[in-house]
Amino acid sequence: MPSNEAGFYQLTALLPVKTGPYKALSGEKNVPQYCNSSQSYSHHLKDYLNQLSDSFLSNIDSKSSKSGDLHLFDHTRCTHFARFVVIDQLFYNGRRRHDSLIDFFRTLAAGKDLLSKKDKIDQLESPYLLIAIDFDCHPSSTSCVQDYLSDLWPYASQELTEILHHCEGFYLPVPPRGKRFTSRTADWNAYRTVERMILSHEVETTYPFSAYFWVADKVKRWNPSTDRVSPSEFKNRWGLFGIGILPFLLVIVSLLILPFYLGSFFFNWLYEYVPPGAELSEFYQAWNRWGIIGFALSVISVILFMFAWRYFINRANQPMPQIKGVDLKSISKSLYLQGEFLEMYKRWQDHDGFSKSSIRQHFSCFLDKHQPSDIESPSLQPGKYFSIRKMS
Amino acid sequence: MTTIFDRLDIQGNILLPYGRSSYPIARHFLFHVRDKEQARAFLDWILPQITTAQYFPSKRSKQMQIPEDQLRQDYPEVLLNIAFTASGLEALGVPASVLRQFPNAFLDGMWKRAEMLNDDRADWNNAWKDQSHENTTHILITQRVSFNSCLEKVCESRKDDSFKKSDYLCQKTFDEARSSMIQHLDQETKRLLDQAENLGLVALSGHSNVDDDTKWLECESLVHTRLQDLAIAGISEDECLEMFKFQKDRGYVSSDATLTDLRYSEYEHFGFFDGIGDPVFEGQYPTAFQAEMAQGQGHLSSGQWRPIAPGEFLLGYPNEAQETTCHPMPYTFSRNGTFMAVRKLEQNVSEFHRTLVGQVPLMEQWLDNFECSSSSGQPSAVGNINKALKVLRAKLVGRWDDGTPLVHAPTYESWLNFRKRLLTLAGESRKGEQSAKDAWKKFKTKFTLFTFESDDTKGIRCPFASHIRRSNPRDSGDPSLRKDSDSSEISQASSLLVNRRRILRRGMTYGPAVDLTSENSVLNDQNSLGDAERGTFFVAICSDLERQFEFMQQQWLNYGSDFNLGNDICPVAGALHPSAASDVKDIKVMMSSERPDGSCSLPFVAKSTPRPVVCRGGAYFFVPSLSALRLLAQNRF
Structure with missing residues (x-):
């Protein structure tokens, strides 16, 4: 699967955004203040996404999260890259190049003016929401997106539902007249809808936004003057x-x-x-x-x-085999260990003057404290995305 | 096709640097334009005096076999160069349609982009701040006068001293020549300032290191005695004397030479030989000479060095991507011009030195125990301390104090041998034999001719964090290499990543020198010299400020990811982001070493100060060609 490559999954989905004035999601309890009834769906969506991104920018350097802040993407520590972008319209790419002689004969045959021939211009009928998320995923897995969404769901259910509510084709099942869904069922319904929307609008992707190939893969350059072997020579x-x-x-x-x-x-x-x-x-x-x-x-x-x-x-x-140590957890752990190890070595060097007797002690302290084999913790903290929801 | 420049159209300092001992003092003036008509008259006045890139008649021009008709008739007494900021061009009435074609980095100016370069704006001198419209920097004029002509006059008048260029001089001759040079420079300065005042230009003050009223920043090459130069390897005084005697006996130096003789050196304040690895580009030298100069300083591919494309440093020529970099129209205005990033960098010499001296005992211990290369005799205690300090310094920079690259001389002992051979060959060649001269010339290329990927893959000789490996990674990072590349592939590594990130450095030191010969001097001298501001007036010339200068500063010096060093900054020239500066106490540099049998021994983790250099201000300038200056002066757009 091209979207699943070398241990990364490059999720790309393009969803048409609803047209017409924005209507709040039915059953939404606290309608946010920024909600304006005369706003279009795409404007409302942009406002909403901007608020999420502000929360990221204001927390990018913060040392510790405040208690009660709800993480959006970083809790699972497998999201390398996440973008939600509204594409309003395609950019005009200019006229196609034609052979003017052929054009001339064509117009002559059709008896038309040479300039009357117009290129077809591609246009979107509605704005589109682009979702691009790169996350860690094992190459053998066949349900990467489902697994990822279900991991993400407990933290970002409300945000994802709200975002996808702006898209064409989003509808939640309506309970039978006079009855109400339990919150569990409502949540399950919302999850099913979000999953359906994203999976059905997924676009196959062949190139990731984030590539952590720690040494660039070998590019065999072929110099005709010196090399005898042609570059296309296969091993097999x-x-x-x-x-x-x-x-x-x-x-x-x-x-x-x-x-x-x-x-x-x-x-x-x-x-x-x-x-x-x-x-x-x-x-x-x-x-x-x-x-x-x-x-x-x-x-x-x-x-x-x-x-x-x-x-x-x-x-x-077929997906390329997973590259060892390039998932987000390993990367942040190794960067963390590199810094801490140098720190430990320096401390030993400065305080104990290369005394061989104490290096073991320092190193065992280092192992105890930083747990090199445990990629979960302690580790570098990635930049934090927090929810804009108010804690009740 | 070889590129041949119209050297009469290009300003002097771009193609080749002015000799640091022939023109040892430079005064930098900043002007603000009040009235464009008058300013144009000033440009008209200064235009014939601007120094061009025409070759000066010298020993070097003879070596390069420059035909007579391409040489200057005389050896210039006064050098004048001029450059403009974006607001300066606007103030001179350059039409908006022309100005808008300039690149964003130049139009923004360094003040607006200071944050990106990790500069703390609070540290800046007022003169450089681009805040009020009253005293914005518009024009930079640099003035230099010849030292050699003053020296010649002094020698003639004294009769007992023979005139010899760029050689050591006795204290008295040197002082007389220097004061005569300063006198001459003062006259020239007065002439320039008077004319500027008459024509409504405001000379700005506040960028000087002396006081707030001086209207120029004076840069002077540091003066070294013969003893200082001999003792640069940290050897004891007795050994210096012995070496000096040896040189005298062999006739390498004249018989009346003394150890206190002086000369202008190429060292900077931290005590390192500076300005060695400048890039070489097409057309910079005569064709026959070019290939030789490009060794180690050009573009490396398939094991061959060739000069870099001229468009990397001059506008209007093809660059390494076979495009023109930026070409504001009219073409005459941009062609043969270039951009210049200027930064006044204060060097915290005493703090830098103190940090290193503090690590000397540990370093000694490390050298004794783990660096298994030393064996030559029993050096004295003083020698050992110096050795440790020298090793520490060299590992931070990647070169020994005299510029010898660590790749060629990884240990202290190998450096001493390298130096001995260098001095012997230099002495032999001075006697004038052709074979000796050739041997000397060949040996000298070692200063620039080396690679990292093939010579030092693991960073054992020259640490990955060292200054020269970060500012010019040469063949490191070639995408055709990977972990399992074999040695034949590694030896073919090319300078692919570096070719488009090179800059021409034309900086000079300012402020009084500090004596670093003994490790206590700085600590004792704190009250007198320690407080004075000193540093480097850094000048980088390139055709794309964003792609070349800014990229290098941001990605390589202020960030270590390209060298697998995380967030670490360069131990000599890097700067932490002001918001992070308070959290970081030191910058660590890991030095690996290898036993003679090839196995790894314990590394040493050295540290540098978190703020080795502090930017006190700077600006981006456009250095126009002479034709462009004429356009400006006559306003014929």
Whole structure:
């Protein structure tokens, strides 16, 4: 799966935003003050998102969170990157380049003015909400998004519901007349809706926003003057043959055989009109035989090609293996350990003057205090996203 | 195609630095423009006096085989250079349509972008602050006068002293020549200030290190005695004398030389030899000379060094991406001009020194126990202390005090050997034999010709946190390398990441020197010299301030992620963000070392002060070509 690569999941979803004036989510208890009945959904959504981002910026350097603050994304410590963006309209990309000579003949034929031909301009019918979240996920998992959302849900249920409420297609089940859902059921309904919305609007992504490949992957540069080996040389030659060259050869072979087939087809058609009793020439019989073989070969090669193609696509869709130590928890832990280890070493060096007897003690204190094998804690604290909800 | 510059159109200091011993004093004036008509008249007056990049007739120009017709007729007595801030160009009446084409960093100015560079605006001198419209900096004029001509006159009048350029001089001759130079400079300064006043330019004050009323910042190269230069390796006085005697016997120095002879040096206040690794770019030197100069200072690919594209340092030429960097129209206005970032950096010399001296006992212990390379004789106790201090200093910077790169001489002993060989070769070449000269020239390239990835992959010789590895990582960080790259791949590493981040440094020191020869002097001298402000007037020339100067300062000096150092700043030139400055007590630098058998021994964690340098102000300037100056003076846009 391209969205799931090397231990990261790159969730990208594009959801159309409702048009018309904003209506508060039914059953919302405390309608925020900023709610303005004449606001459009997209404006209201932008206001709401801005408040979330302000909460992040004001807490980015704070040493400790105030008790009672509700974390949004950092509690699970697996979110590398999260963006909620409203896209109002596509940017005009300019005219497409055409061959003016061909254009001239076309307009001449159509009897139109050369300038009357207009390019089609792509436009969005409504604003879109872009959700882009990069998070840690094991490559073998098939339910990355569901798992992530359910982890996030207890902390960000209200925010996610509110955000997605602005999007087209969001509706919560209505309880039967005269009855009310229990809060548990309402929560479950909201979760199901959010999950459905995000999954059904997900866009396949092939490149992550966050890449922590701690050493850049090798880029083999090919210098024609010095290198003899071509850059396309695969380590696995049979693999190259299987997925690259064989389908290509098959296509060539079937294209070569196709004329025989067509020729035989033509002769068969002629045969229909041959007067009865006329002798069939040897030439025709030979053609006919070749035609049948050609037809069979073409069919086989097309089938083989389809298999090769599927194999190729399947291989390409397999996630790259997980890279060790690049999940957010390991990264923040290792940065934390690097700093603390240097600190411990310096303390030992300054106070005990390289005395070998005490290094063990210092190191065991270091192990006790900082727990290198426990990536959960203690560790660096990431920047904090807090909810803008008021604690009741 | 080789690039050939119109050297008569380019201002003097850009292509090659002025000799720090030939023009040892520079005065920097800041002017504010009141009336643009008058200011244009001033530009008209100053235009013929601006020094261009034409070659000066000198020993070096002979080496480079510059044809006679490209040389200046005379050796210039006075050097004048001029640069403008964005508001200065506006005040001179440059049309908005032209001004708007300049890049954002230049239009904003350094004051607005101080936060990004981790400068604390509260530390800035008032003259640099871009707050009130009354005294904004508009024009920077730098004035220098020749030392050699004054020296020649003094030698002629005394008759007993023969004139020799850039050599040590006896105290008396030196003082006389210096005072005559200052006298000459005072005259020139008066002439400039009078003319400026007549034509309505306000000379700003407050950027000087002396007092608030002086209208210029005076930068002077530091003076070193022969003894100081001999003792730079921290050897004892007896050894210096012995070495001096040896030099005399061999005839490397004249027989009447004494240890107290003086000369202008290229050292800065922390005591390091400065200005070695400047980039070399296409067209800077004559073609035949260029390839040789580019060794270690150009663009490295496939093991070959070639000069960097000229567009990295001058506007109107293709840069390393084969584009022009920025080209405000009219083309004549921007071509052959460039940008200049100027920063007055105060150096906390005594604090820096004290921090290092405090770590000397531990360092000694470390060297004794874990650095298993020392074996040569039994150095005295004094020698040992000095050795520890020198090693500490070298590891923070990446070069020994005299500029010898750690990559070539990783241990103190190897440095002493390197120095001995250097001095011997220098002495031999001074005698004039061609083979000796060639050997000397070849040996000198070692100062710049080295790589980190192939010579010191693990940072054992030159620590990752050291200043030179951070400010010019050379071939480190090449994306074609990774953990399991073999040695043949590593040796082919290229300077891909660095080519577009280079700057030309044209800085000078200001303020009185501190004697760092013994570790107690600073502590004792605190009342007299310790309090005076001293530092470096840092000048960086590049064609894109944001991509080159600002990137280097932010990403490499003020942040360590590219070198796997987290948030650590450069121990010599970095600055912490003002909000974080109070939390960080010291900057740590880890030094690894290797036993002779290749196994790792225990590292040493050194620390530097959290504020080795403090920015006292600065600005971004546009250094126009002579044609652009003419456009400005005559207002023909």
